[in-house]
Structure formats: C-alpha cells, structure tokens
Amino acid sequence: MFVIKNSFIKSLFLAIVLFVCLYSIVSYFFLQNPDNPSQAQIELMNDKVYVANGARAQSAINEFIFSEYGEVDLFFPTVPFKADNFPALEVDIRNLTSNFQVELVWKIQGNPSVFQMPLIQPENNTKLNLISRNPNWQGLIEQIGLRIHPYADLGIKESSENEIFIQSLLLRKTNFVRDYMALLDYWVQFDPPTQGSINHVATKDELQFYSKPLIFIVIFTIIYALTLVLLKTQIRILLLSIIFSWLVIDMVFLLKSFKNSIWLSQTYSSQENQKLPDQDLKTIATQVQILLGYRQQADKDLIREKKIYLLNENKYELFRLIYHLIPVNANYVGQSDEELFESVKAGDYFLVIYPQYSSFKTLGGKLSVYSKNFKVREVGKSSYFSLMEVVK
Amino acid sequence: MINILVLLLVFTGMGLPWMANYINASNWQKILGESFYIGVFKILVIYNIFQWLGLDINNSFLFYLCFAFSTVTTAYYIFVYKRTMINGVRERLNLKPHFSNIVVILAVFAFLHLIFIEIQNQSLPLFAWDAWYGWVAKAKIWYFYGINENLVGRVEWFSAKEALTSPIHHYPDGLSLLYVFNSGIFDWNETRLNAIYPAMFISFILLIYGNVKLITQSSYLAFGFVFVLVSLPYVNNHIILSGYADIWMAAYLFISFVNIQQYFLTHQKRFLILSAISLISMLMFKLEAWVWVNIAIMSVGLSLLSKFSQRKAYFILACVIAIWYLFGGISIGEFKITPEVVAVPWIGEFQLQFVNTTDAWLETFFMSNNWYFLWYFLLIVVIISSKIKDRKLLALPGLFLVFSTIFLFVLFYMTKASVFANDFTSSNRVILQILPIYIYFIAIIISEYSKQLNSKKKES
Numbered sequence: 001m002f003v004i005k006n007s008f009i010k011s012l013f014l015a016i017v018l019f020v021c022l023y024s025i026v027s028y029f030f031l032q033n034p035d036n037p038s039q040a041q042i043e044l045m046n047d048k049v050y051v052a053n054g055a056r057a058q059s060a061i062n063e064f065i066f067s068e069y070g071e072v073d074l075f076f077p078t079v080p081f082k083a084d085n086f087p088a089l090e091v092d093i094r095n096l097t098s099n100f101q102v103e104l105v106w107k108i109q110g111n112p113s114v115f116q117m118p119l120i121q122p123e124n125n126t127k128l129n130l131i132s133r134n135p136n137w138q139g140l141i142e143q144i145g146l147r148i149h150p151y152a153d154l155g156i157k158e159s160s161e162n163e164i165f166i167q168s169l170l171l172r173k174t175n176f177v178r179d180y181m182a183l184l185d186y187w188v189q190f191d192p193p194t195q196g197s198i199n200h201v202a203t204k205d206e207l208q209f210y211s212k213p214l215i216f217i218v219i220f221t222i223i224y225a226l227t228l229v230l231l232k233t234q235i236r237i238l239l240l241s242i243i244f245s246w247l248v249i250d251m252v253f254l255l256k257s258f259k260n261s262i263w264l265s266q267t268y269s270s271q272e273n274q275k276l277p278d279q280d281l282k283t284i285a286t287q288v289q290i291l292l293g294y295r296q297q298a299d300k301d302l303i304r305e306k307k308i309y310l311l312n313e314n315k316y317e318l319f320r321l322i323y324h325l326i327p328v329n330a331n332y333v334g335q336s337d338e339e340l341f342e343s344v345k346a347g348d349y350f351l352v353i354y355p356q357y358s359s360f361k362t363l364g365g366k367l368s369v370y371s372k373n374f375k376v377r378e379v380g381k382s383s384y385f386s387l388m389e390v391v392k
Numbered sequence: 393m394i395n396i397l398v399l400l401l402v403f404t405g406m407g408l409p410w411m412a413n414y415i416n417a418s419n420w421q422k423i424l425g426e427s428f429y430i431g432v433f434k435i436l437v438i439y440n441i442f443q444w445l446g447l448d449i450n451n452s453f454l455f456y457l458c459f460a461f462s463t464v465t466t467a468y469y470i471f472v473y474k475r476t477m478i479n480g481v482r483e484r485l486n487l488k489p490h491f492s493n494i495v496v497i498l499a500v501f502a503f504l505h506l507i508f509i510e511i512q513n514q515s516l517p518l519f520a521w522d523a524w525y526g527w528v529a530k531a532k533i534w535y536f537y538g539i540n541e542n543l544v545g546r547v548e549w550f551s552a553k554e555a556l557t558s559p560i561h562h563y564p565d566g567l568s569l570l571y572v573f574n575s576g577i578f579d580w581n582e583t584r585l586n587a588i589y590p591a592m593f594i595s596f597i598l599l600i601y602g603n604v605k606l607i608t609q610s611s612y613l614a615f616g617f618v619f620v621l622v623s624l625p626y627v628n629n630h631i632i633l634s635g636y637a638d639i640w641m642a643a644y645l646f647i648s649f650v651n652i653q654q655y656f657l658t659h660q661k662r663f664l665i666l667s668a669i670s671l672i673s674m675l676m677f678k679l680e681a682w683v684w685v686n687i688a689i690m691s692v693g694l695s696l697l698s699k700f701s702q703r704k705a706y707f708i709l710a711c712v713i714a715i716w717y718l719f720g721g722i723s724i725g726e727f728k729i730t731p732e733v734v735a736v737p738w739i740g741e742f743q744l745q746f747v748n749t750t751d752a753w754l755e756t757f758f759m760s761n762n763w764y765f766l767w768y769f770l771l772i773v774v775i776i777s778s779k780i781k782d783r784k785l786l787a788l789p790g791l792f793l794v795f796s797t798i799f800l801f802v803l804f805y806m807t808k809a810s811v812f813a814n815d816f817t818s819s820n821r822v823i824l825q826i827l828p829i830y831i832y833f834i835a836i837i838i839s840e841y842s843k844q845l846n847s848k849k850k851e852s
Contacts, residue, residue, distance in 0.1 A: 193512075193516070193632070193633060213761065214758075214765075217765075240494070242765075243494060246620075246623070249765075250623045253623075253761060254501075254504055257508050257512075257628070258508065261511050261512055264511070264512055265511065265515055268515045268517060269515045274517055274583065276517050300537065304556075322529070323518075323524040323525075323528075323529050326533055327533070327537065329554070331546060331549055340551070344550075
C-alpha cells in the first residue's frame with residue numbers, strides 16, 4: 001500500500017507544471033524561424049523525381065524498391081530557392097526497416113561540394129528535421145536529394161523486396177504549436193549501437209546547448225530546487241526533486257533504448273543463423289577458409305603454415321576480417337612493413353579485399369604491394385576478394 | 393537469460409567455499425557478489441597453472457566439472473544459510489512507509505534497465521572494438537589451438553614459421569581465458585559467450601549494495617547507489633557491448649579497496665586476504681592495473697599516517713618532485729620518468745607534452761548522456777566533505793580519488809593519450825574503472841554528514 005503525503009503530491013504537481021513550462025520555452029527557442037519574409041512550402045515529391053543507382057520507382061510516384069546494394073538515391077528537381085526560407089524538412093516515409101538511415105543531400109549554387117546530413121529515423125509517422133541547424137544549409141539551394149542506405153558499419157546490406165512509400169517530403173517553416181513535440185523526437189532519436197558508441201553516448205549535435213536533454217534536465221532541476229527552497233519545503237522533498245529529475249532523464253534514455261532494442265531483436269536475434277553487421281567480411285572469411293582446405297576444427301593444423309597477408313587500407317575491415325579468419329594464420333601488411341617483405345615466401349598468400357576498389361593490382365601475374373612486386377597465382381576470387389598464392 | 397544464470401551459478405559456486413563461512417543476515421549480498429569474483433579468480437588460476445605446466449585443457453570437461461561442483465556447493469550453502477538469508481530479505485522488505493513508494497519506483501526503473509541489458513546483450517553479435525581486435529580474438533585463437541599456443545608480436549610474425557599473432561600478445565590473459573572457459577558450454581557462439589557480462593554485472597550490483605550498506609549502515613542509501621549504477625547509460629552500454637576489460641578492473645579495484653578499508657576498521661584478516669586476491673586478479677586483466685595498485689598502496693600508506701605526518705609526507709613529496717624536475721628526472725635502464733618522457737618496461741613509452749583536452753572532458757562529464765548528473769555532484773561532494781569533522785572513513789577513498797585525478801591529468805593532458813580524451817575512447821573507460829569508488833565515496837559523505845546533522849540536532 002502506497003502512502004502518499006500531501007506535500008509529495010504538491011511537489012510532483014509543481015514539478016510537472018515547471019517541466020511543461022520549461023519545455024515550452026526551450027521548444028519555442030528551438031523552433032524559432034529565421035527573420036525573413038514568409039514563403040509557401042515546397043512539396044518535394046512530384047512526378048519528376050529522378051531515381052538513381054539501380055533503385056526502381058514503382059507504379060505510383062512515391063513507391064520505390066532498393067537497388068541490389070540495398071540503397072535508394074532520389075533527386076528532386078526544384079527551382080533554386082533560398083535555404084533561409086525553409087528551415088525545416090517534414091519527412092514521412094513508410095515501410096522502411098530500422099537498419100536504414102535517411103540522409104538529405106544538397107548542392108549550393110556556386111559551390112561544387114555536395115553536402116549531406118542524417119535525418120531523424122522515419123517511423124511510419126511524420127518527423128520534423130530542423131535542417132537550418134546544419135551550417136551548410138545556406139545560400140541558394142539548386143539541387144536536393146535523399147539517400148536511403150544501411151547504417152554505416154552495422155547496417156545489414158540486404159536488399160529489401162518491400163516497397164517503401166514516401167508519403168510526404170515538405171520543406172517549410174516551423175510552427176510552435178504544430179511542432180511542439182519535435183524536440184522530444186530529437187531526444188529519443190533512434191540511435192543504434194556502433195563499434196564506437198561505447199566511448200561516447202552523445203546527444204545529437206543539431207541541438208542547441210540548452211536543448212540537449214541532459215542540460216535541459218539540469219536547468220530544470222536547479223529551477224525546481226530553488227522554487228522548493230523559496231517555498232520552504234522540507235529537505236526530504238529537495239532530495240526527491242533530484243531523484244525525480246534523474247528519473248526523467250532516465251526515462252528519455254529508456255525510451256530511446258527500447259526503440260533500439262526492438263530493432264535489435266528484429267535484426268540480430270537469430271542465434272543459429274545470426275546475421276552480422278559485417279556480413280560481407282564474414283562471407284569472405286568463410287570462402288577463404290574453404291579455399292585453404294579448412295572445413296572443421298580438426299583441419300586447423302593444415303592451415304597453420306599457410307600464412308595470409310591481408311591487403312586493404314581500412315583498419316576496421318582489416319581487423320574484423322582477421323577475427324573472422326581465425327584459425328587461419330592471417331595478418332595485415334602496411335606500408336611501414338616494407339622492410340619485412342623479405343619474409344614473404346612462396347606458398348604464402350595475399351588476400352585483396354574488394355579488388356575493384358583496391359589500389360593493390362595484379363599485372364601479368366605480378367602483384368604490386370606498395371613498392372614491391374610479387375609473382376602470384378590467383379587461387380580464388382569473387383566480387384568481394386581475390387586470394388593469390390605467392391609463386392616466387 | 394538461462395546463459396546468464398548458468399554463469400552466475402558456476403562462478404559464484406566456485407567462490408563460495410571459505411567466503412560463505414562469514415555469511416550473516418546483513419552481509420549476504422556482499423558475500424554472494426564477491427564470491428562470483430573469487431570464483432573467476434580461482435578459474436583463472438587453474439588455467440594459469442595449466443599454461444605454466446604446458447598442459448592442454450579440455451574446456452568442456454573443466455566447465456562441467458566446475459558446474460557440478462558449484463551446484464553442490466550452492467545447494468549446500470542455501471540449505472545451511474536459508475534462514476539467515478530469508479531473515480535478511482524480510483529485514484529489507486520492512487521499509488519505512490514514506491520511502492516505500494520511491495524504492496518501488498526506483499526498483500521498477502532498475503528492473504527495466506536489467507531487462508534492456510539482457511535483451512541487447514543476448515541479441516548482439518560481437519560489436520566492441522577491443523573485443524574482436526584483442527581480448528576475444530586471442531580467446532578464439534586459444535579455443536582452436538589450445539591455451540598453450542604462444543602468440544608473437546606482429547613484427548616477429550613475419551619471419552616466424554608457424555606462430556600466430558595478436559596485437560595484445562603481451563597483455564594479461566584474464567578476460568581471454570574467461571571466454572575460453574565459457575566456450576566449454578557455449579562452444580564458439582559470441583552472443584552466448586557475452587553472457588558473462590550481465591552475469592558479472594548482477595554480482596557487481598550485489599557487492600556494491602552489500603559494501604555501501606556495510607559502511608553506511610543504510611539500506612536506502614545502498615539501494616539508491618545501486619540504482620545510480622544500474623541506470624548510467626555508459627555502464628549499460630559497457631555491459632551490452634561486451635568484450636572490454638574495464639568493468640572487470642572496476643569490480644576488482646572496488647573489492648580490494650572496500651576490503652582493505654574493512655580490514656583497518658575491524659582488523660579481521662579475511663578482509664586483507666580478499667583485498668590482496670582482488671589486487672592480484674586485477675593484474676590478470678589489464679596492464680594499467682599496476683597504476684591502480686601503486687595508487688592504492690600510496691593512498692593506504694598516507695591514510696595510516698597522523699595528520700602531522702601526512703603534512704610532512706606531502707612536503708617531502710613536493711620536495712622530491714621539485715628535485716626530480718630540477719635534475720631532469722630519473723632514468724634507470726629502460727625505466728625513465730623525466731619531464732619529457734615516461735617509459736615503463738612492458739607498459740610503454742609516453743612523450744610528455746601539454747595538450748589541452750578540457751573541452752572534451754567537459755563534454756563527456758557534463759553534456760553527453762554518459763554519466764547523467766553524476767559528475768555535477770562533484771562540487772557538492774567537495775563542499776560537504778570539507779564540512780565533515782570525523783574523516784576517519786573519508787581519508788582512504790578521498791586520497792585514492794585525488795591521486796587518481798592527478799594520474800588522469802598527467803595521462804590525458806601531458807601524454808599522447810590526449811587523443812583518446814579528444815575522441816572519447818579510453819578516457820571514459822578509465823573513468824569507469826574508478827567510478828565505483830567515487831560512488832562509494834559519495835555514499836560515505838552523505839551518511840557521515842547526515843549523522844553529523846542528527847547528532848547536532850540531538851545536542852541542541
């Protein structure tokens with residue numbers, strides 16, 4: 001049986017009122033429009049949308065299917081417009097699985113660079129993105145597009161057969177009443193784990209200092225505590241105010257976390273046939289193991305002497321591949337290792353990852369590794385790798 | 393969930409003999425939590441002995457043997473101590489009414505965190521960089537080739553005929569050996585092997601609760617700080633993205649620390665033994681454990697001195713630093729500590745040069761969600777601690793935290809490790825290692841200050 005005292009209810013009521021007031025003030029500043037004449041909004045979805053890089057448009061103008069690489073690139077022909085006039089982009093995309101990220105890309109007149117920024121994860125409802133927070137959203141925008149692709153390093157690049165629907169893509173101004181919950185959307189933004197997220201559970205950079213959830217709650221706690229002191233409330237209630245604030249920030253974290261949790265259980269939960277964030281590298285490793293004659297644990301001594309030198313410039317890919325290749329005796333070769341190349345002998349192997357993009361090329365049976373050439377024989381290849389045995 | 397429970401049973405059961413002799417109604421959480429870590433220590437010692445003798449080991453056989461042993465010991469101790477533990481739980485449930493609703497709310501939140509940790513940890517493949525780069529990769533090699541497979545450095549690997557290499561071949565083996573041991577039941581399934589992290593976290597919670605309660609004599613305070621620990625996003629992520637050694641360091645450092653303090657308070661030898669075992673265990677996980685061991689020894693030494701002797705010691709220390717600086721530092725063979733370089737064999741060589749990393753620290757402590765408000769309390773902690781008159785309990789953790797701060801300042805402002813502060817990699821993880829002692833320190837301060845206020849009230 002809960003025993004709730006009157007003073008506790010009063011303090012809780014005061015906390016809620018204060019929280020709503022503070023949220024409204026911060027939200028008002030967060031949604032402030034730049035000082036310029038009002039403009040009509042622009043709906044980017046129209047019948048001239050250009051679909052690039054192998055993705056396909058379906059019968060309706062707003063339905064798309066991913067390319068074989070699991071990506072959709074869309075470009076929206078528009079009359080050049082001033083970035084300042086449209087500080088917000090309202091996005092409503094349906095049927096998009098959570099391991100895909102949506103990015104806005106644009107070009108500014110007179111600047112050859114292409115700029116991009118990640119948008120809030122679509123969740124089958126309308127999300128407001130404050131694009132004016134991006135320092136590159138300026139000048140006269142002459143081209144605008146959307147890239148939908150798996151999350152870097154962990155998105156599983158499987159081509160979804162599902163059609164995605166873009167209900168609306170609206171460039172517009174912000175409105176305090178209509179967009180009141182936009183700040184909360186930023187706070188609980190879907191944020192899947194990455195290999196780096198252990199180090200830094202950061203809030204979104206697009207938020208101003210005072211609207212970051214932690215800072216907001218700190219400001220709230222200070223104001224609330226001062227109010228309680230002014231009202232001459234008991235010390236115990238002051239302590240409760242800190243607990244209450246901690247619970248609020250924790251609720252924000254939990255909301256965000258459970259969103260991730262649902263995505264995780266959809267994506268990785270199968271323990272028997274678990275997909276990996278680097279499925280390509282795992283596939284390469286398995287194929288190379290088979291090419292070397294390794295099929296089961298008893299074969300391990302067969303492959304111990306077969307040394308593999310990996311050639312790639314991406315540290316993340318190199319070490320993930322070394323891990324997947326175990327028990328194969330493999331490691332990478334870097335430019336600073338040239339003095340050690342004398343140790344490479346006939347019967348060793350070179351493994352080039354993603355040969356079509358690699359700077360390590362073979363010509364006339366010779367593989368050039370930095371400034372040295374090795375005579376090699378290709379013993380296996382796919383579109384992802386090329387395995388070569390050193391002949392001499 | 394079952395994976396986590398099995399590991400909890402095995403390691404706790406291995407650690408219970410001897411530890412369980414001291415169980416009573418008020419300390420069973422401490423004993424259970426610490427038993428898990430003593431169990432881990434015992435298993436690592438078994439592996440180390442086999443490595444030393446050059447003998448191979450059947451991981452499945454050893455695991456199931458330990459499983460059987462742990463089941464029997466746990467069942468035996470439950471049978472013997474069931475009354476004691478039931479009384480202990482009853483005592484906890486007998487809460488004061490005005491706190492009960494808060495405790496229930498906090499318990500619900502803590503439970504949600506544990507559910508979230510369990511779901512994520514037991515769904516994810518191996519994500520953490522240090523895991524597949526180092527600790528777990530090393531374990532995977534030993535899983536295939538046996539624990540006596542000698543790993544060489546990368547440069548030697550080029551010319552070695554059959555040897556395998558690992559970037560952490562010269563690092564302690566503790567974490568890798570734990571994965572090898574657990575492969576005895578889970579085979580090589582990384583997601584299942586990662587269950588060791590939630591299992592150790594549950595024990596960690598128990599031992600934090602037990603030790604804070606023991607020193608403050610307050611279940612509410614102990615529960616409050618358990619909630620703080622369980623809710624911190626950085627701690628959640630650390631357990632979910634399994635494969636880092638830092639939380640193990642944090643646990644062993646904390647156990648050794650609280651037990652040495654208990655030894656000085658009670659003069660019972662078992663606390664001293666437990667503290668020594670924990671320090672040794674910490675050295676089995678990471679090289680930087682040597683730094684914490686030295687800081688801990690220095691803090692213990694200074695805390696034992698009288699106020700006058702302490703001042704004398706600080707004066708001597710200041711003189712030594714001044715002389716060290718004026719004469720260009722110390723240099724004995726490969727061991728060098730000069731104003732330009734710190735070189736310690738086996739640990740590394742660090743060029744000293746000032747790099748301002750304050751912005752990164754401000755962001756990590758006060759703006760990102762890693763630690764919630766925990767570091768905002770620092771100022772309040774310093775103010776209140778200066779008001780406490782009886783500092784008997786504060787001296788040791790206080791000194792340890794001050795020396796740790798000096799060490800972290802030198803590491804992240806004066807050496808190349810500053811890049812890890814600027815990109816938020818190891819800086820947060822090093823903080824995690826001393827986090828439990830910081831929490832413990834806050835708990836002591838709150839407890840001592842409220843006692844002081846209460847006695848003042850009584851006097852007036």
